[in-house]
């Protein structure tokens with residue numbers, strides 16, 4: 001199995017492909033995930049939301065407007081309606097056959113083959129999404145500590161606590177971004193530690209001090225989103241456990 005070493009054990013951060021390889025392919029599509037694998041990622045980062053008819057799908061925005069040829073909220077469209085959309089042409093016409101993957105299709109293709117960094121996106125819009133995600137993982141045996149791991153992350157702490165109670169064997173990451181000048185307080189770090197193993201900050205808030213505080217509280221950390229080689233170079237000195245990158249070959 002893939003063990004995630006702490007920064008003191010290992011110098012080079014693990015490679016995580018953001019929405020697959022979002023710099024090269026339409027994000028969160030099979031084309032993007034396959035490209036990320038070709039580029040040697042350890043984990044695929046992806047986003048999960050829920051359709052009107054309660055089906056889990058892999059998409060970042062709460063609407064299909066930006067990344068497909070359709071319009072509307074994910075939660076107002078059925079899986080059938082979502083499956084009819086072209087999820088590739090917005091990026092480049094050669095990707096016109098790409099579809100929004102269902103979560104089941106994604107897991108059938110990649111589960112157990114590579115690590116999965118699963119973001120529960122906008123869970124407050126989708127009551128019950130945590131149970132559905134847990135069931136899909138459990139029925140495929142993807143919650144065990146053997147083989148490539150699934151790690152679940154979100155900005156929504158309530159959702160993460162709920163997921164941790166449902167599947168305690170899966171490691172949890174709290175996504176954090178700075179809210180107008182405010183960093184992460186010690187009190188917040190202590191509160192995350194009852195359910196999370198990772199604290200994953202936005203790159204713009206990263207400092208050596210923040211990384212050392214995260215480590216002192218016993219967390220590992222993945223940084224998002226790395227978009228250029230300069231960022232990879234400066235982050236080398238920070239001893240973080242992983243980098244979430246649009247261009248996984250930069251890592």
Ligand code: G3P
Pocket residue numbers: 018045047060119175224225244
């Ligand atoms: O993996 C973290 C990162 O993906 C969170 O931001 O907007 O790209 O989902 P976003």
Ligand code: CA
Pocket residue numbers: 045046047119
């Ligand atoms: Ca994400």
